[in-house]
Amino acid sequence: MYTFPKNLYTDIRIEDVNYTEITYRNGELAENLRRNYMGAFIRIFDGNRWYYSSTTDIDNIQKEIDKLALMAKDNEEIMEHPIVKKFEVNRGEFLQFEGKGILKVDHKEKLALLNSYLPILESKEEVKMWRAVYLDKKITKEFYSSKGADLKFDYQTCSLAFRYSLNVDGKTLDSRYDKTDIYFDRLKGLENELEKRLNNDIEYVRHAKPVKPGKYTVIFAPVVAGVFAHESFGHKSEADFMIGDQTMMEEWPIGKRVGADTLSIVDTGQILGSGFVPFDDEGTKAKKTYLIKNGILTGRLHSATTAAALNEELTGNARALNFEYEPIVRMTTTYIEAGDKTKEELISEVKEGILVLDYNHGSGMSTFTIAPRISYMIRDGKIAEPVNISVISGNVMETLYEIDGISKEIEIISSSLGGCGKMEQFPLPIGNGGPYIRVKNVTVQ
């Protein structure tokens, strides 16, 4: 199909993207978009440096390959280069969404679905400003390499996202209710959940008081536990931070204890949802990778470059935001595994603490941060008054040892409007989640 330049490694990723976005703002149709485009990303490697080109000129990919090859230097040994040797060579068509694909759903049906939820938002006088969004995306990717990869696969998600600003007796709150799934029909019948969320938020804003800053035992709901796993340890597991760095390799040897012995964190591209990545953007098949198992550092996330540099195995985590970018090491679906307590037991064992049910954003370096949106005090083992908190934070490596309770229930959440940011590539769809987790000595501001 393509003529690959001699003595160089080349791969090509072609993306065919179908995208729908319907938005209502305060009852008025504000967006009704159907978009389809194709783009390609070409990579050439000469053993010393990578050369990339992003193009929308799909008919002239061969020309673009030939032009890019002029920048590289001939390397007769390129196929023996450790990075090139690492690449998997997968072939075949893996089209899972041809029959049940989102493209089979009529646009009017999508519009009607979104419309069916609007009366709930319109019925609440406390909801002053709102936005209701339906989104779907189906991407079919082709991947070819000079090593012999020849792949075609697809994935899709569809989402409902409700954003609303409340004003209750002069007190305000920006909140949301989101649902993302693989299949359109699963976005139906969410009326009760949306109504319940709205009612809870209204009661929350009516009664919330500023928190007294200090150190608390904090229980994270699954959605918050997911972002905690992602920010606190997921990013540290991305092996591109370790390349050529002796200190990091000595600090993070596989087998080192890094947290409580009840803690296990997994990343996998195999779970259907927004973190579903059947093959990554280097053609590597999805794997399940334990980052931490029973408190022990067990694995990390790799591209071919990082796997070769650390002499470890590929994990299927080389991902690009879209055809304009090169793949870098990213998470897929990251979650904490279930423990042995019930949510009720976790709460009942806390004298004074905080339950964080939802968040606005999180970040993680040596210190992790989560900006909670909905939080409640726990007093004498019971959920008490709602509190406003600007940020909770802690030292990552200390906090992982402070986890002293994990619930049996586990929930995986797919991102809808947002996603993960790393350097210039934002927002990348990911999934995350986990059980309820209880963490001691968290700084609350």
Place this chain on the structure above:
Amino acid sequence: MIKEKYINRVKEISLNVVQTEVESVRKKDILKTGLRVYDKGYIGIAGGLGRVDEEELERRAIDNLSLKVPYPYNPSKELKKEVDYREDVLSDEDFVNEIDELLNILKDEFPDFTFSNKINITEVETRLVNSMGLDLGYKDRLVLGQLIIKEKASANVFDALALYIERQYRRELFLNIIRETLEAYRNPVKLPKEGKLPVIFMNYDITPVSKLIDELNGYKVGTGASLFKDFMGKMKFNENFTFYQSAEREDLLDAQFFDAEGVVNEGFKYALIENGRIVSPYTDKKTAHKFNLPLTGSASGEYDKVPSLSPRNYKIEASDKTLKELLNGQLAVAVVIASGGDFTADGVFGTPVQLAFLSDGERLIGRLPELKLSGELYSMFGEDFIGKSKDKSFLGQNALAINLDVKYL
């Protein structure tokens, strides 16, 4: 029927740096075209990437009128303006060679650190043309370097940052930003005291003003969801505090002088808070019309989407004082990385600070331990507001100075 064309082109060379070596060279030339038609109060849009058949786009845009997206506002008209801020930069080949040389200098001068991430030259062109005589064009080109710095002996993912944003590439300027950062980094210091202290933020850091931007959203004000809903025209902040939407040449980032609806503000700026008084929220045509608010030209939108209200570039008006003069002999906490903080719904601010230095207003003196900052919206831009410097003495950027409560994390 009115026809309108929105074109956005981005040409870029991007060098990825890993362990103080250029690891990859990426070239990009992406053209996006949107064709809009306005008819009987509705808008129809179709877009395409790369070379497009404009007649086919127009047919699709007309078809999309049937999607019934209301747009009962007059498209902008009878204005021709062309702005080209591009300055000469290196050719692609020279750029790669120059960055190789720059990295060799860094390896020699700072053998105990490694440098990673991107250095790009990005050229953007945006054009909005319609059948009502509107023809607006904007061209710009920026050199943007964002180097992540890691101390070799450190177990952190990264330890410091160096940011370079200019229209020209100047090796010495970039090097001096890195030198000042790392000289101070090597000198651990303590806070003069815990408690209220002057804190300075870089010009591009929106952390301290994020709540203002959220609450000045015109739709939020109009619907009564904003904290400021009853405060239009009211004096709520320091009389020296002026906050405005800007597309001035000196802004570098976001200097496009027209919005997605073709609105051009006089002098390319619009004050939302003037000398402490809240003048107006920011608005697009729909918001201005719906709530009878001034039109501030704050519509954004991708090439194939309906223009809609979204924040653009907001900045605080600089004072006539240098940072040294603003600090008036006090030492300040200079914030370089403050990630993860936020305001509560009622305006209480809190953030951890992962990297901060002590500054005398002219230079960074030394590196502080991790800190936490707290404040309150009305105080931060009221009694605790010190001012924005006229000089660029905070790592090559203007600095915003505010008194905040500072404690060790």
